[in-house]
Amino acid sequence: PPAPASPVHSAGATTSAETPLSEADLFQRMTLDDLNASHPLNDVFFDYDATTLRDDGRQVLQQNAQWLAKWPQTRISVYGHCDERGTGEYNLALGDQRAVTVRNYLTGLGVNPDRIQTVSLGKESPFCTATGESCWAQNRRGHFVITRK
Numbered sequence: 792p793p794a795p796a797s798p799v800h801s802a803g804a805t806t807s808a809e810t811p812l813s814e815a816d817l818f819q820r821m822t823l824d825d826l827n828a829s830h831p832l833n834d835v836f837f838d839y840d841a842t843t844l845r846d847d848g849r850q851v852l853q854q855n856a857q858w859l860a861k862w863p864q865t866r867i868s869v870y871g872h873c874d875e876r877g878t879g880e881y882n883l884a885l886g887d888q889r890a891v892t893v894r895n896y897l898t899g900l901g902v903n904p905d906r907i908q909t910v911s912l913g914k915e916s917p918f919c920t921a922t923g924e925s926c927w928a929q930n931r932r933g934h935f936v937i938t939r940k
Contacts, residue, residue, distance in 0.1 A: 818862065823940060826937050827937050832855045833854065834851070834932045834935065835852060835933040836931060836932050837931040838931070839876075839927070839931065840877075841931075842889050844892060852893065852896050852900065853900060855935065856900035859902050859906070860902070864940065865906065865940050866907075867906065867907055867936065868935070869894055869907060869908070869933050870890065870912050870916075870933070871889035871909065871913075872912055872916065872918070873885050873913050873914045874926075874930045875927065875930070876927070877914070882913035883911050884911070886913045887911035893933035894907045908938070914930070
């Protein structure tokens, strides 16, 4: 008798004869833009005029360190952001200190410091452009961008 016809399926779909893609396979298929859009690394927020990590920030960094341990080939940039108050020069220094604080905490959790670049954006690239504390609080952050996978 003739062999049965092979199943027709769309790209990415699986049949019972195929093995589903592993998490590593899916990761490899993602572009850097896709990966960053999925936000596997969460931002760390800071109090006004502060560079010390809050408890919620330490928890976020522990989760981020676990993700980085799972994907050891990745490289990241940590962007230090500030709210609009203060001079440009002051906020560039504050943003740098925030990014370094994040990097140092991650390295303390076992992430190789060679994988982490720090950049200060000060108050120049706000996430929120309205005025007031609820907006300013969103801008005081260490923001992660995956730069290599």
